[in-house]
Amino acid sequence: MAIFYDTHAHLDFPDFESDLALVIERAHGAGIAKIVCVGTDLESSRRAVALADRYPGLYAVVGWHPSHATEAPADIRDALRELARHPKVAALGETGLDYHRLPSTRAGGTTDEDARYKAKQAGLFLQHLEVGAETGLNCVIHQRDSLNDTLAQFQPFAGRVRGVFHCFADDPATMRRILELNSLVSFTGIATFKNAQGVRDTIAATPLGGFMLETDCPYLAPVPYRGKRCEPAYVSEIAAAVAQVKGCTLDELSAATCATAQGFFRGL
Numbered sequence: 001m002a003i004f005y006d007t008h009a010h011l012d013f014p015d016f017e018s019d020l021a022l023v024i025e026r027a028h029g030a031g032i033a034k035i036v037c038v039g040t041d042l043e044s045s046r047r048a049v050a051l052a053d054r055y056p057g058l059y060a061v062v063g064w065h066p067s068h069a070t071e072a073p074a075d076i077r078d079a080l081r082e083l084a085r086h087p088k089v090a091a092l093g094e095t096g097l098d099y100h101r102l103p104s105t106r107a108g109g110t111t112d113e114d115a116r117y118k119a120k121q122a123g124l125f126l127q128h129l130e131v132g133a134e135t136g137l138n139c140v141i142h143q144r145d146s147l148n149d150t151l152a153q154f155q156p157f158a159g160r161v162r163g164v165f166h167c168f169a170d171d172p173a174t175m176r177r178i179l180e181l182n183s184l185v186s187f188t189g190i191a192t193f194k195n196a197q198g199v200r201d202t203i204a205a206t207p208l209g210g211f212m213l214e215t216d217c218p219y220l221a222p223v224p225y226r227g228k229r230c231e232p233a234y235v236s237e238i239a240a241a242v243a244q245v246k247g248c249t250l251d252e253l254s255a256a257t258c259a260t261a262q263g264f265f266r267g268l
């Protein structure tokens with residue numbers, strides 16, 4: 001059986017509270033040997049570290065998701081440094097910029113609030129990049145409707161920190177800009193969606209060695225589980241779709257994506 005990793009899972013979410021041990025067992029049974037559990041705020045990051053402590057093959061990424069920027073303290077750098085000392089912390093994040101649901105799109109929201117929200121996100125993103133440069137940890141980057149600002153903010157750090165632009169669904173030209181910054185992309189179950197030919201075109205254009213695989217579970221379950229809770233075992237379905245698009249064997253895809261992940265994540 002070809003071995004794969006799930007490089008982006010939210011196993012600390014309540015969705016997995018009742019059956020996490022089984023979820024992890026199913027993943028290992030499906031050949032998903034390593035799982036990277038990604039924090040979305042400090043509490044979630046601490047839960048991810050606790051899970052990494054408990055389960056072999058599980059690793060933690062610690063950080064604060066841009067969508068939750070409003071609730072974040074002004075400066076999380078000391079907390080990140082502290083968490084980063086744990087040997088199973090493999091990267092920082094997820095961090096970045098998300099302009100998808102700005103305050104002004106909600107009733108009573110103003111463009112002033114938009115500006116404050118964006119500034120808070122940018123401040124947090126910068127803190128992850130600074131601590132990443134300091135500690136040698138790479139960053140898991142989330143961007144939505146904010147590609148140019150995210151790239152512009154990341155660019156000055158590109159020599160010191162690598163980023164993985166996770167849940168990548170942009171075009172080949174954008175993928176090339178990211179690879180030129182010594183960074184990576186990763187692909188989710190979207191690769192299996194009927195209406196996602198654009199993502200498959202990008203996968204076809206991305207060289208082996210330039211990308212990793214992830215579920216982003218509990219979200220984005222691949223076909224034939226689309227719409228259900230996603231879990232790390234389903235990397236198998238994603239890998240099958242990606243291997244087909246790449247015209248390579250599962251073993252070749254396994255070797256390339258696992259080596260890429262090991263080069264990116266500390267201690268994996």
Ligand SMILES: [Zn+2]
Pocket residue numbers: 008010038094216
């Ligand atoms: Zn995520």
